[in-house]
Each structure stands twice: as structure tokens, then as C-alpha cells.
Amino acid sequence: MFVATWLRRCHLILGHDFCPWANRFVYWLKSPLWCLVLAIGASAACGYAVHSGLFWLTGILSGLLLLGIVWPWAAVRAVRGSVWLGNQRAHVGDSALLELRLWNRWVIPVWGMVIRLDGPTAATPLAASIGCVLPRTRPEFTWRVTPAVRGVYPTSGAWIVTSFPFGLFEARRRLEVEGQLVVWPETVALRGLPDAVEFEPHEERFAERLVGDSGDLLGTRGFREGDSLRRVHWAQTARQGRLIVCERQAPAACAVKLLIDDTVRDPESLEQVLRVAASVASSLARQHASVETRIGSDRLTIGSSKGDLSRFLDALARVPASGRATSEACPFHSANHSAVEVIVTSLDAFERHLTHAHSSSLRRFLVVSSSEAEHEPACCHPWLEIPSNKSRLGELVPAWRKACHATC
Amino acid sequence: MPPAEHHTKPQAISSSSTETLWAHRSGRTSTALHKTSVALQSLSIAAGLAALAALRLADLDGAISAWEIPGWVAVIALVAGVAAGLRRLPDHVSYEIPILPVLVALFLGALMVETGIRVLFGIGQPFEWIVMRSLGWLALGMTATAVTVPRQRGVLGVGLFLVVFALTTHFLPDVQICGSLFLAASIGWLVIAHAELLPSQLSRQAKSRQPFPRWLGVALAIVFPLLCLVATGERHLAHGLSGWIPSSGGSGDYDPYSRGGIGDGDQLVAGTENIQSFGALDDAPFIPDHRPSLYDLFDDTYNEPVRNEKQDRAISIRQDPANRQVERHLAETQQAARQFSTARQSRTAEQKAVGSIPSHALLHVAGRVPLHLRLEVYDRFDGVNWTPEAEFESLPAPKIETVHGKPWLQVSLRHPREAEVAATETHALKIVSLDTARIPSPVGLRAVHVDQIDRADFFQPLPAGQLAFQRERLPELVPIHLVSELIDGRRVLERHRDRFSVTDNRLHRDYPVGELSREVRQLAFDWTKDAHDSHAQIEAIVRRLRSEYVLDNDAVPPADVASPVLHFLATSRRGPDYQFATSAAVLLRTLGFSTRFVTGLYASPERYDARRRHTEVLPADVHAWVEVYVGEGQWLTIEPTPGYEVLGPPPTFLGWIGATALAIGKAILEAWPLVLLAVAIGAIVVRLRRSMAMWFRQTWWMIVPPKTAAEAIRRTLVLVDWRARRVDLQRRPGETPTQWLVRIRQGLDSVVEGLDPRQLAIIQRALYAPTAKLNPVDDDVRAVCQAIARYRFARVGRTTRENLSSKGLLPAVLVPGNRRMAT
Known part of the structure; x- marks a missing residue:
């Protein structure tokens, strides 16, 4: 056991990167291309200095290198094409259908082509390979993609890439792109509305029924103390011999201001903030609540139109992966505290915000906390707290319902 | 050492997640720590073992003991066992196995063992071998444990340098074989790794094949011979096409199984006037044979030669029935005098007339030209006359040496330094009518070869590096092969301090x-x-x-x-x-x-x-x-x-x-009318190729009567489909003719009217009725065919393309905005 532990520690020590800053100077050695170049140089030097027979090895390796460079270089010049995205929208994890048209202009087939759409980050492109494009053909492909990261695809363009046959050298050529694919953040379905009734009910959109003195006649009941005499149903009172009052109800909409903190620096927390915001906004819109959102300087109102929610989700998709740079001390400064404000932010921003003087009782902080920051704020708890791990987004569902019921 | 690996837990990889695979391909995430396929691991093991075998064979230096084979069997079994065991483990378990300390121990262990041997026994190995053996042990460990792409890449990298070292120290055949196996396995690994690490593959939904541009083939068929003709000249068309057919001579592309050729092959043939004018073999003048030969044809053309009654030295040759004889009198050539005067008389008009008459060649030269062939060298100048040196110096006797089975006379002169030789030139002379015994030769003559002459006394050395035959005159039609060395004056000067x-x-x-x-x-x-x-x-x-x-x-x-x-x-x-x-x-x-x-x-x-x-x-x-x-x-x-x-x-x-480009340019300039005409014709053909093809098709459609209604409709549809291809409105797979005709109506030229429903019904009936193959061509069908044949499409220009694109009729790849891509 001791030996195993010791070996494990040695393994970790030997594999640990003690100087990551120096990786850029040595990581090129990982590429087979440079390894081959070094081998060519070594064999040529040995051939010159020791044995001329080594030159055959130099020749073979040079041939391999040349083939590995020239072939992909020539192949990408043979192919032109376009990718049709058609301004599609999809949530992360959902699939979208793209169309790819290629054109091999030359009289030679090309193999091992990869189509790549640059994603929001360098590590998240959409890619698919094509086995062979026959000479003088215009093949068309249907490409079902399942983006794993929200954002707008492509960011910098679509490429046809190949390093066939050896993977030594990657040649690429830009493809024409028609439209764009907007990938919205993942959402979960939330039930319940926060206690935020709009003062002026709308007939065309209601999230709740507000029982009171106005509205449609709901029914009758016996008079209770405190009921207004205006509500007495005199006909029924006369018929039954006791005071009967009318019950009326009017549709009322839930009005919420949703403020999204897009200045979060931690990428994982930012993505979780956007997921939570998208889930909240989608759920509120589904329950006919009136939602006024603010992302940075953009204010969007989600009303009865379906396009409102799409615009909001588009705005979420366009938030930079590293967050929006801002010089504001607090992104939630607002002079109007007339409605309930649901603020989705990170734990750090929440702590900073508590020090400001413009806190309001109508504010509900929905905080995304990273795993490292487990300390709790000293003076106040957020309305809801969600871990930043993507897999724990589902915890929002019961937490939201509980919070809504608790405050109702 | 293998490359450092990030110690994060491997995440599950989904085969459908293309981006994850791409990240895997680029090695940016920890997904690169997942096990590769069995084929990839097998190739890396094969490569690693081949490299180790090369190192071991070089180490043994041919002294392979009986224990080597069982030892290798054990090593292979060990490697295979470890590799199989690691493959069975789940990813996260195999990842957590502490392999790196084992690899380091293997590397350092070899060093320590060597140190111990030196201390205990006082014997040791050279430093480079100690390092390479340690590296070999490390490679062995890596080979057995290489289950991921980075580790397998490390095996190939270390193995490559082991192979280089092994070949450097012992360039033996068995080491070369192991090196070749290593290279083959490495190439296979590279190819398969590249293929496996590609993202998921798309399946093609539709394909429109662009026909091979026939006009290009036609143009090539016209232009290529024309270029050959222009570049080489009419007389030299065969030269322009040479090299395509191997020959035993002439073309320079020797093939022992080919038909006999002409020129400078191993059977050197003259062929001055035409290919059959005369075909002197190397030993031709020495063969007494009266059978009819190629020379008889020459005699038929130029009358019977006068028998040469003069006797001269000859060499006996083997009686080969394939040999040919030549005995004929050649026109006498003025021999160079032994004195050259720079004071000459004026040439008379008659002499001018005679001089302007073209005469037969004195000799032929095969090899690089221009060439100065020396016949006489003069040393003394008295102001008017040049005279050669009066007395011959004592010259060393030349010697015959056999090179590749051929006798070569080595001219015993001092050879220049190798650095001063610009080139070693080989020429072949075919004497036609040069009445001298001196061999015309360039300066710096080193060797002479005349087939069958293997005796040095047939030659006589002369001053100034010249050589002569020990006979009255040079043998006619006998190829004389010369080797000379070309001196570079600049290089000589470098050694002589700016002064010759x-x-x-x-x-x-x-x-x-x-x-x-x-x-x-x-x-x-x-x-x-x-x-x-x-x-x-x-x-x-x-x-x-x-x-x-x-x-x-x-x-x-x-x-x-x-x-x-x-x-x-x-x-x-x-x-x-x-x-x-x-x-x-x-x-x-x-x-x-x-x-x-x-x-x-x-x-x-x-x-x-x-x-x-x-x-x-x-x-x-x-x-x-x-x-x-x-x-x-x-x-x-x-x-x-x-x-x-x-x-x-x-x-x-x-x-x-x-030089080639210059020669072609010069030839084109010389034949500029022909080139201009060819270019003009080619341009017209290319420009009007579609119209011409359309005209031929339409003419064919008009003059050949259809037998049935279905055939009439079908042929008419084919005609229109061909027209529609110009604007990419051709019928799509699965689209019925009537659907297609309705669809392309929007793309028609404005003066053309589309078909009405009745006409469409006639088309359907003609094509799909049960008796469609039997229906004759009636007036209705004929009218419909005429209506279909009127389908003409506007010339495809920018505006038309935009219109068609806006109607969804034209693929986006051909939309003007995408012009750069489409063209």
C-alpha cells in the first residue's frame, strides 16, 4: 500500500507541469511534423558525417514530409464550397441541420476533408469529416450538428481543413457561409411565479387571477365582515334571506425585471448565469409574466410575442465567452425599484453589491456560486443560490419552486 | 521522456460529439488521454519493437546468439501482455496506474547497471551506446504502456531516433530491414491515427457530377501535337515525342526489350539522310560480308561506290551473323597540311560558287556541342606561318583497359585536379569521309573506345594530347567514343594565385x-x-x-x-x-x-x-x-x-x-503565324463550344425522326435538359418531367411561353401510359415536342443569376455574390 501510494505520488510529480509558462517553447515538439524535421536533420547529419547510407533514410523521411505537406496544400485548393446555416436557433444540446455544398474542381479526388465552423471559443468548433470528394463533382451534404456551447456560429468563419494523409500539416481554406446558427443557453423548465403582481392588469396576458372588487363575476358566497357593501348581491340576498356577496376576479400579470450580470469573469459561472437567466426568462414568459430584461446596456421586454423571448435568448447567446468588460462599480444600479427585480449574478458580484447603498427589498438575487467560493456572505443570503457546475442546473427547478412558494 | 500530461480526469467522449473529437484531434483537452483503437496500438507496438530490434541488431553487430530468439519472444509476449492488460482496464483506472515512475526507472536502471559493471568488472561500453540502451529500455516501457495517442506518438519519436542511431553505427541489411519495418509501421500509424481522429463523417445526400470538360480534352488533343510541332520544329516532331516509347537507341531511353532504334544507343547508328540511309554498327567496317545490307539502299540512292582497293590495317572480329559489312569508297577529304599559313590568296568567283554547294558531312558528333575537334596543333609562329613542333617528344604508350566489358584506350596524360574539372564529357564521332588517321578530339582527351579494338598498338599517341590510328585513315562509319575532361579556368586560377x-x-x-x-x-x-x-x-x-x-x-x-x-x-x-x-x-x-x-x-x-x-x-x-x-x-x-x-x-x-523555355519561345516566335492561327482557332472553339454542341444536338434532334411518341418526348426533354444545364436548371433526381417543366418555366426567356396543362397531360400520357412504347407520333405529340423545344433560357448573366436565385431556382453556390467561390 505504501509503495502504491509512493508510486502514485511519483507519477503525479513526474506528470505535473511545473513551468506552464515554458510550454509554448517546447510544445511544438509534440507535433509529428517537427519531430520528422528533427529526424531528417539528424539522419542527414549522420549521413554526412558518419555513413552516407543514412541519406536514404533522409530521403524517405523528406519524401514523407513533402507528401504530408504538399498533399493537403493541393487538396484544399481543389475544393470550394459553402455552408448554409439559414439563421437557425437551437439550444445547447439540441441539433440543427446545416447544408454543405462542395465543389471539387480538379480531376483528382480529395480525401479526409474536415469541415469546421469556428465556435465561440477556440476549443469548441463544430466539425465533421468527409471521406472523399470525387473529381469534378458538386456533392451536397446534410450536416446535423449538436452544439455543446452557446454562442453564434461561426465566429470567424467556416473552413475546409485537411491534413490527409499523415496529419503532419493542416491546410485550410475558407468556405462561404450563408446565415448563422445562434445557439441559446441550456434551460430547465421552472414552475411557479415570484410574488410580483403587476399593478395594472392586462386582459390579454395574465399570469394569475387576482380576486377582488373588479373583474368578471366568479361566484357568490356569504357575507363576511369586511366585505364591501358594493359587492352585495341583492337579488340572492333577498332570495336566501341573508347577505350574499359577489366574488369577482380579474386576470393579473406577473411583472418581473430580470437583470443579468454579464460581467462575470469566471467562464463557468458566466455560462451558468446565462443558463439560469434563460431558464427564468423562458419560464416566466411561458407563464405569461411580463419580463423586462437587462443585459448590459440592452433592455428587452418579453411580452406575449414569441419573438421577444427569441431576441432575449439571442442576446444571451451573443454575450462574449469571457464576459462583458465594464467599468461600472455595480451593474445593477437602478433608480426605479417599482417592480420585483430578479438579478442573476455570481457570488462575488453579489458580495460586492451588498456594499452598495441602492439595495432594495424588491430585489431577488439569484446567485451562481463557484465550487471554490463556498463561504457565505456575512450579512445577507441570496434569494437563490445555484452551483456553477453545468450538471447541477437541475437543482434550480426545486429551488425556484420553493422560493416562489415561500415568498408568495 | 513522454510529453507531460495534464492530470485531469478523463471525460466521457461521445462518438457523435464532433467538436469533442476535434478537440481530441488537436489535443487540447484531456480527451486525448483515452485509449486508442487496437489497430493503432498494434502499429505503435510494431513500430516500437522494430526500432528496438534495429538497435539490438546494431548492438550485436552480427553476432546473434541462440538466446536472441527466445529473448525476443519473451519481450514480445511481455509487451503484448502488458498492452492487453492495460486495454482491459477502464480509462480512468488505466490512467491512474503510475507508469511514469516505471519508465524513469527503466531509463535510469540501464545507466546504473552500466555504472555497476564498470565498477565491479572494469569493463564498459561507449557513452553513446549507454545512452541509447537506456533510451531503448525507455522505448520498451513506452511501447508496452502506450495506450493513448500522446504516448504512442512518443514511442514513434523515440523509435525514430533509435533507428537513426542504429543505422548510423551499423548500416547492415538486417538493421535496414528493421528500419524499413519501423518506417512502414510509423506511416501506417500516422495514416490510421489521422483517419481515426477525424470527426464523424458526413454522408453525401446529393451529388451532381460535373462532366469532364471535353473541350479541354479536345483542346489538349489539338494543342499538344501543335506544341510539339512548334517547339521542336516540323523536322523534329519525333524528338518532341521522344521518351514516350523506349528504344534501344536514339531517344536515349534504353530498353533491352524494345525494338531497335536509331541514334546513340548501344548500337550506334548514323542515319544522316533518312533512317535507312546507312546504319553503321560499331564493327561494321571490319566485317567482310557481301550480303545485302542497309548500305545497299544507300548505294541504290547514290550509285555504286568505287571499290576500295587500298589495304589497311584491320582487326579480326567474331563471326556474328548479325554483323553487317560495309566496304565502300568515301569521298576524299582534304587532309590538314602540316603547315598553316595566315597569308592566303584571294578566292575566285568560281571557287565561291563551288564552295557554296552543300557537301556531305565529314563526320557526326553525338554529345554536347559546340565542340572543338582538334586535328592539328601549331606551336611556332614566325609572323606569318604557324608550324607544329618539329620533333615529337617521347610520349608514353597508351594502355587498353576494359570498362564494362568494352576496351578503352587510356590516354596517358596528366589528369587535372578534380576540383578544376568542370565536367567529364563523352562524345561519339562517326567518321563519314575524313581522310586522316588523326582522331578529331577535344582538348583534355582522356580515353578512346572503338568497338572490337582491344589492342593498343592500333593507336599512336601524338603530341598535344592527340591520338591517331595506326593506319592510313580513320575507319569510316565507325563510332569512336571519346572521353574528355573540361577544365574550368576560374577554378584553376583560384589555385594559381590569379596567374596561369x-x-x-x-x-x-x-x-x-x-x-x-x-x-x-x-x-x-x-x-x-x-x-x-x-x-x-x-x-x-x-x-x-x-x-x-x-x-x-x-x-x-x-x-x-x-x-x-x-x-x-x-x-x-x-x-x-x-x-x-x-x-x-x-x-x-x-x-x-x-x-x-x-x-x-x-x-x-x-x-x-x-x-x-x-x-x-x-x-x-x-x-x-x-x-x-x-x-x-x-x-x-x-x-x-x-x-x-x-x-x-x-x-x-x-x-x-x-534554355528549354527560351528554345520554345524562339520556336514559337519563328512560327508565329501558325501559333497565332492555332490560338485563334482554339479560342473560337472554346468560346463557342456550347453553341456548337447545342447546334449539333438540335440538328440531330431535327433530322432523325422518332419512332414512337415516348421517344419523341424523351428526346425533346433530353434536348431541353441539356440546354437547362447551362443555367443549372436541369432535371433533378426523382423529379418528373412535368414537374420539371413547370419548375423551369420561371427561368425561361421572356419570349418563350410555358406549356399549358393540356400539353403537360399529353406528355404524361406519352411517357407513362401502358401503351406508351407503341403510340405513334401524332400531331398533338409533335406540337408538344415543338413547344418543349422552344424552351430556351436567357443567357446566364449576373442579373439572370440573381433572378433565378431569388426564385430559389439556382443553387447558392452559383449566385453572383458567391462568384469567387463558384469560379
């Missing part, structure tokens, strides 16, 4: 004293005042003579001129080539150079016959030039006469490309 050496023989430096010497010396000094070394001096004089003097073979000095050279240099500035050569020789002698005056034959590049790859040398090619001594018995050919060139070193590849 001089010969011991004063005759090469003497020049007549008096007015001639004063004026010539002054002229030489004036011309070379800016030259700082010997080569520059020679170049300055040659440049002056070639640029400021005129070659005129008819110009002769007046009879009362005492010194023709001085008259040429100072007064007339015009004269024949011997005056140029004499002037150059004297000018250089006044500067202290050793020179000699040479007469002989000049193989001009202008007479190069590209088809036969020979150069004709005519009597008009008699020429005089100068040779300058550069030291250590080496002479350099100097050509002061304008219009003549000296053979330079072989061109480099770029030089050859440039």
Missing part, C-alpha cells in the same frame, strides 16, 4: 620581334589594363576581338603586307577565323601566356539534328582557334572568333529549364 602557369616550351610563348611585337604588345596592354588576373586578361582580349572585329572569310590582306596579323589588328579589323585565332594567340603571348594555334573541326550547335541527336560536321566547319596553357599540363580552349562558342559546363537544372 606557362609551359617549359618557349615555342608556346615566342612571338616575332619588331614592329609586330611592339604594336601588338601595346595593344594587348591597352586592352587588358583593367584586368587583374589571367582569366580576366583572356576574357578582355576575347571580348575585344569578338565585339570590335568582323568575321569575313573572304577578307585577305594585301599581298604587300608584311604582317597579316598586324594588318588585321590595326587596319582592316576584318578577316577569317584563323586571323582571329592568330591575333589572340599573339596578343596573349605578348602578355606572357603560353598559347598554341589549333585547327580542326567545329561541331556547331546550329547543325544539331534533334531527331537523331547528332551534329553534322561539314567541310565548311573547318575552323581555327587558340588554346591557352593553364598549368600542370592542362590547356584551355579559347574562342576569339565571333559566332563561335566554347563548350561550357553542363547546365544546371534551372539553366536547362531556362
Whole structure:
């Protein structure tokens, strides 16, 4: 056991990167291309200095290198094409259908082509390979993609890439792109509305029924103390011999201001903030609540139109992966505290915000906390707290319902 | 050492997640720590073992013991067992196995064992072998545990350097085999790794095949022969196409199983007038045979030759029935006199007329030209006459050496230093009618080969590096192969400190004293005042003579001129080539150079016959030039006469490309009307190719009557479909003809009306009715065909494309905005 532990520690020590800053100077050695170049140089030097027979090895390796460079270089010049995205929208994890048209202009087939759409980050492109494009053909492909990261695809363009046959050298050529694919953040379905009734009910959109003195006649009941005499149903009172009052109800909409903190620096927390915001906004819109959102300087109102929610989700998709740079001390400064404000932010921003003087009782902080920051704020708890791990987004569902019921 | 790995837990990878696979491909995430396929791991193991085997074989140096095979079996079993065991483990378990300490222990263990052996037994191995053995142990460990792409890549990297080392130390066949196996396995690994790491593959939904541009084929069929014709000239079309068919000679592409050829193959054949004019074999003149041969054809053409009654030396040859005989009299050629006078009489008009008559070639040269073939070398100059050295120096006897089964006469002269040799030239001479025993040869002659002559006493060495046959005249039609070494004057100069050496023989430096010497010396000094070394001096004089003097073979000095050279240099500035050569020789002698005056034959590049790859040398090619001594018995050919060139070193590849391009350009310029016509015709054909093809199709549709209604409709649809292809409105797979006709109606030219429903019904009935194949062509069908045939489409321009695109009729790839992509 001791030996195993010791070996494990040695393994970790030997594999640990003690100087990551120096990786850029040595990581090129990982590429087979440079390894081959070094081998060519070594064999040529040995051939010159020791044995001329080594030159055959130099020749073979040079041939391999040349083939590995020239072939992909020539192949990408043979192919032109376009990718049709058609301004599609999809949530992360959902699939979208793209169309790819290629054109091999030359009289030679090309193999091992990869189509790549640059994603929001360098590590998240959409890619698919094509086995062979026959000479003088215009093949068309249907490409079902399942983006794993929200954002707008492509960011910098679509490429046809190949390093066939050896993977030594990657040649690429830009493809024409028609439209764009907007990938919205993942959402979960939330039930319940926060206690935020709009003062002026709308007939065309209601999230709740507000029982009171106005509205449609709901029914009758016996008079209770405190009921207004205006509500007495005199006909029924006369018929039954006791005071009967009318019950009326009017549709009322839930009005919420949703403020999204897009200045979060931690990428994982930012993505979780956007997921939570998208889930909240989608759920509120589904329950006919009136939602006024603010992302940075953009204010969007989600009303009865379906396009409102799409615009909001588009705005979420366009938030930079590293967050929006801002010089504001607090992104939630607002002079109007007339409605309930649901603020989705990170734990750090929440702590900073508590020090400001413009806190309001109508504010509900929905905080995304990273795993490292487990300390709790000293003076106040957020309305809801969600871990930043993507897999724990589902915890929002019961937490939201509980919070809504608790405050109702 | 294997590359450092990030210690994060591997995440599950989904085969459908293309981006994850791409990240895997680029190695940016920890997904690169997942196990590879069995094939990939097997290849990396094979490569690693091959590299280890190469190292081991080099280490053993051929002393393979009986324990090697069981040892290797054990190693392979061990590696396979470890690899199989690691493969069975889940990813996260195999990842957590502490492999790195084991690898480091293997590497350091070998070093420590060697240290122990040195300390205990006092014996040891060289440092490089210790390091390589340690590296070998490390490679063994990596090979057994390489389950991920980075580790397998490490195996290949370490293995590659092991193979390089093994081959460097012991370039043995068995090591080479192991190295080859390693390379094969590595290439396989690279290919498969690249293929496996590609993202998920798309399946093609639709494909429209672009027909191979037939116009391109037609254009090539027209242009290629034309280019050959233009580039090589009408006479040399065979040369332009040479190399495509292997031949036993002539083309230079030797194939022992091919048909017999003509030219410079192993059976050197002359072929001057036509391919059957005469075909001299190497041993032809020595075969007494009266059977009919190719020469009889020559005799039929040029009458019966006079029997040569003269007896001369000959060599017995084997009685091969394939040999041919030639015995015929050749026209006599004026032999070079033993004295060369620079004072000549004027040529009469009759002589001019006679001289202008083309004569037969004296000889043919196979090899690079221009070539100066020396026949006589003169040493002494008295102001008017050149004379050779009076007495022959004692010359070493030449020796015969057999090279590749052929007897070669080695001319025993001092060889130049290798660094000073610009090129070793090989030429073959085919004597036609040169009545001399001297072998015309370039300067720097090193070896001579005449087939069947394996006795040195057949040759006689002459001064100045010349050689002659020990017979009255050169054997006619016998190829004489010459090897000579071309000296680079610049390289010689580098070693001689800017100054060429001089010969011991004063005759090469003497020049007549008096007015001639004063004026010539002054002229030489004036011309070379800016030259700082010997080569520059020679170049300055040659440049002056070639640029400021005129070659005129008819110009002769007046009879009362005492010194023709001085008259040429100072007064007339015009004269024949011997005056140029004499002037150059004297000018250089006044500067202290050793020179000699040479007469002989000049193989001009202008007479190069590209088809036969020979150069004709005519009597008009008699020429005089100068040779300058550069030291250590080496002479350099100097050509002061304008219009003549000296053979330079072989061109480099770029030089050859440039010369070829220049020759093609020159040929095109010469045949510019033909080229212009061809280009114009080609351009018209290309420009109107679609219209012409359309016209032919339509004509065919009109003149060939259909038999049934279905055939009539189908043929008409095919015609319109072909038109529609011009605007990419062709019928799609699965689309019925009527659907298609309705769809393309929007793309029709504005003056064309579409079909009405009744006509569409007629089409459907004609095509799909149960009796469609039997229905005759009636008036309705005929009318519908006429209506369909009126379907014409607007010329595809930018606006049309935009319109079609807006209607969704044209693929986006052809939309003008995408013009860059589409074209």
C-alpha cells in the first residue's frame, strides 16, 4: 500500500507541469511534423558525417514530409464550397441541420476533408469529416450538428481543413457561409411565479387571477365582515334571506425585471448565469409574466410575442465567452425599484453589491456560486443560490419552486 | 521522456460529439488521454519493437546468439501482455496506474547497471551506446504502456531516433530491414491515427457530377501535337515525342526489350539522310560480308561506290551473323597540311560558287556541342606561318583497359585536379569521309573506345594530347567514343594565385620581334589594363576581338603586307577565323601566356539534328582557334572568333529549364503565324463550344425522326435538359418531367411561353401510359415536342443569376455574390 501510494505520488510529480509558462517553447515538439524535421536533420547529419547510407533514410523521411505537406496544400485548393446555416436557433444540446455544398474542381479526388465552423471559443468548433470528394463533382451534404456551447456560429468563419494523409500539416481554406446558427443557453423548465403582481392588469396576458372588487363575476358566497357593501348581491340576498356577496376576479400579470450580470469573469459561472437567466426568462414568459430584461446596456421586454423571448435568448447567446468588460462599480444600479427585480449574478458580484447603498427589498438575487467560493456572505443570503457546475442546473427547478412558494 | 500530461480526469467522449473529437484531434483537452483503437496500438507496438530490434541488431553487430530468439519472444509476449492488460482496464483506472515512475526507472536502471559493471568488472561500453540502451529500455516501457495517442506518438519519436542511431553505427541489411519495418509501421500509424481522429463523417445526400470538360480534352488533343510541332520544329516532331516509347537507341531511353532504334544507343547508328540511309554498327567496317545490307539502299540512292582497293590495317572480329559489312569508297577529304599559313590568296568567283554547294558531312558528333575537334596543333609562329613542333617528344604508350566489358584506350596524360574539372564529357564521332588517321578530339582527351579494338598498338599517341590510328585513315562509319575532361579556368586560377602557369616550351610563348611585337604588345596592354588576373586578361582580349572585329572569310590582306596579323589588328579589323585565332594567340603571348594555334573541326550547335541527336560536321566547319596553357599540363580552349562558342559546363537544372523555355519561345516566335492561327482557332472553339454542341444536338434532334411518341418526348426533354444545364436548371433526381417543366418555366426567356396543362397531360400520357412504347407520333405529340423545344433560357448573366436565385431556382453556390467561390 505504501509503495502504491509512493508510486502514485511519483507519477503525479513526474506528470505535473511545473513551468506552464515554458510550454509554448517546447510544445511544438509534440507535433509529428517537427519531430520528422528533427529526424531528417539528424539522419542527414549522420549521413554526412558518419555513413552516407543514412541519406536514404533522409530521403524517405523528406519524401514523407513533402507528401504530408504538399498533399493537403493541393487538396484544399481543389475544393470550394459553402455552408448554409439559414439563421437557425437551437439550444445547447439540441441539433440543427446545416447544408454543405462542395465543389471539387480538379480531376483528382480529395480525401479526409474536415469541415469546421469556428465556435465561440477556440476549443469548441463544430466539425465533421468527409471521406472523399470525387473529381469534378458538386456533392451536397446534410450536416446535423449538436452544439455543446452557446454562442453564434461561426465566429470567424467556416473552413475546409485537411491534413490527409499523415496529419503532419493542416491546410485550410475558407468556405462561404450563408446565415448563422445562434445557439441559446441550456434551460430547465421552472414552475411557479415570484410574488410580483403587476399593478395594472392586462386582459390579454395574465399570469394569475387576482380576486377582488373588479373583474368578471366568479361566484357568490356569504357575507363576511369586511366585505364591501358594493359587492352585495341583492337579488340572492333577498332570495336566501341573508347577505350574499359577489366574488369577482380579474386576470393579473406577473411583472418581473430580470437583470443579468454579464460581467462575470469566471467562464463557468458566466455560462451558468446565462443558463439560469434563460431558464427564468423562458419560464416566466411561458407563464405569461411580463419580463423586462437587462443585459448590459440592452433592455428587452418579453411580452406575449414569441419573438421577444427569441431576441432575449439571442442576446444571451451573443454575450462574449469571457464576459462583458465594464467599468461600472455595480451593474445593477437602478433608480426605479417599482417592480420585483430578479438579478442573476455570481457570488462575488453579489458580495460586492451588498456594499452598495441602492439595495432594495424588491430585489431577488439569484446567485451562481463557484465550487471554490463556498463561504457565505456575512450579512445577507441570496434569494437563490445555484452551483456553477453545468450538471447541477437541475437543482434550480426545486429551488425556484420553493422560493416562489415561500415568498408568495 | 513522454510529453507531460495534464492530470485531469478523463471525460466521457461521445462518438457523435464532433467538436469533442476535434478537440481530441488537436489535443487540447484531456480527451486525448483515452485509449486508442487496437489497430493503432498494434502499429505503435510494431513500430516500437522494430526500432528496438534495429538497435539490438546494431548492438550485436552480427553476432546473434541462440538466446536472441527466445529473448525476443519473451519481450514480445511481455509487451503484448502488458498492452492487453492495460486495454482491459477502464480509462480512468488505466490512467491512474503510475507508469511514469516505471519508465524513469527503466531509463535510469540501464545507466546504473552500466555504472555497476564498470565498477565491479572494469569493463564498459561507449557513452553513446549507454545512452541509447537506456533510451531503448525507455522505448520498451513506452511501447508496452502506450495506450493513448500522446504516448504512442512518443514511442514513434523515440523509435525514430533509435533507428537513426542504429543505422548510423551499423548500416547492415538486417538493421535496414528493421528500419524499413519501423518506417512502414510509423506511416501506417500516422495514416490510421489521422483517419481515426477525424470527426464523424458526413454522408453525401446529393451529388451532381460535373462532366469532364471535353473541350479541354479536345483542346489538349489539338494543342499538344501543335506544341510539339512548334517547339521542336516540323523536322523534329519525333524528338518532341521522344521518351514516350523506349528504344534501344536514339531517344536515349534504353530498353533491352524494345525494338531497335536509331541514334546513340548501344548500337550506334548514323542515319544522316533518312533512317535507312546507312546504319553503321560499331564493327561494321571490319566485317567482310557481301550480303545485302542497309548500305545497299544507300548505294541504290547514290550509285555504286568505287571499290576500295587500298589495304589497311584491320582487326579480326567474331563471326556474328548479325554483323553487317560495309566496304565502300568515301569521298576524299582534304587532309590538314602540316603547315598553316595566315597569308592566303584571294578566292575566285568560281571557287565561291563551288564552295557554296552543300557537301556531305565529314563526320557526326553525338554529345554536347559546340565542340572543338582538334586535328592539328601549331606551336611556332614566325609572323606569318604557324608550324607544329618539329620533333615529337617521347610520349608514353597508351594502355587498353576494359570498362564494362568494352576496351578503352587510356590516354596517358596528366589528369587535372578534380576540383578544376568542370565536367567529364563523352562524345561519339562517326567518321563519314575524313581522310586522316588523326582522331578529331577535344582538348583534355582522356580515353578512346572503338568497338572490337582491344589492342593498343592500333593507336599512336601524338603530341598535344592527340591520338591517331595506326593506319592510313580513320575507319569510316565507325563510332569512336571519346572521353574528355573540361577544365574550368576560374577554378584553376583560384589555385594559381590569379596567374596561369606557362609551359617549359618557349615555342608556346615566342612571338616575332619588331614592329609586330611592339604594336601588338601595346595593344594587348591597352586592352587588358583593367584586368587583374589571367582569366580576366583572356576574357578582355576575347571580348575585344569578338565585339570590335568582323568575321569575313573572304577578307585577305594585301599581298604587300608584311604582317597579316598586324594588318588585321590595326587596319582592316576584318578577316577569317584563323586571323582571329592568330591575333589572340599573339596578343596573349605578348602578355606572357603560353598559347598554341589549333585547327580542326567545329561541331556547331546550329547543325544539331534533334531527331537523331547528332551534329553534322561539314567541310565548311573547318575552323581555327587558340588554346591557352593553364598549368600542370592542362590547356584551355579559347574562342576569339565571333559566332563561335566554347563548350561550357553542363547546365544546371534551372539553366536547362531556362534554355528549354527560351528554345520554345524562339520556336514559337519563328512560327508565329501558325501559333497565332492555332490560338485563334482554339479560342473560337472554346468560346463557342456550347453553341456548337447545342447546334449539333438540335440538328440531330431535327433530322432523325422518332419512332414512337415516348421517344419523341424523351428526346425533346433530353434536348431541353441539356440546354437547362447551362443555367443549372436541369432535371433533378426523382423529379418528373412535368414537374420539371413547370419548375423551369420561371427561368425561361421572356419570349418563350410555358406549356399549358393540356400539353403537360399529353406528355404524361406519352411517357407513362401502358401503351406508351407503341403510340405513334401524332400531331398533338409533335406540337408538344415543338413547344418543349422552344424552351430556351436567357443567357446566364449576373442579373439572370440573381433572378433565378431569388426564385430559389439556382443553387447558392452559383449566385453572383458567391462568384469567387463558384469560379
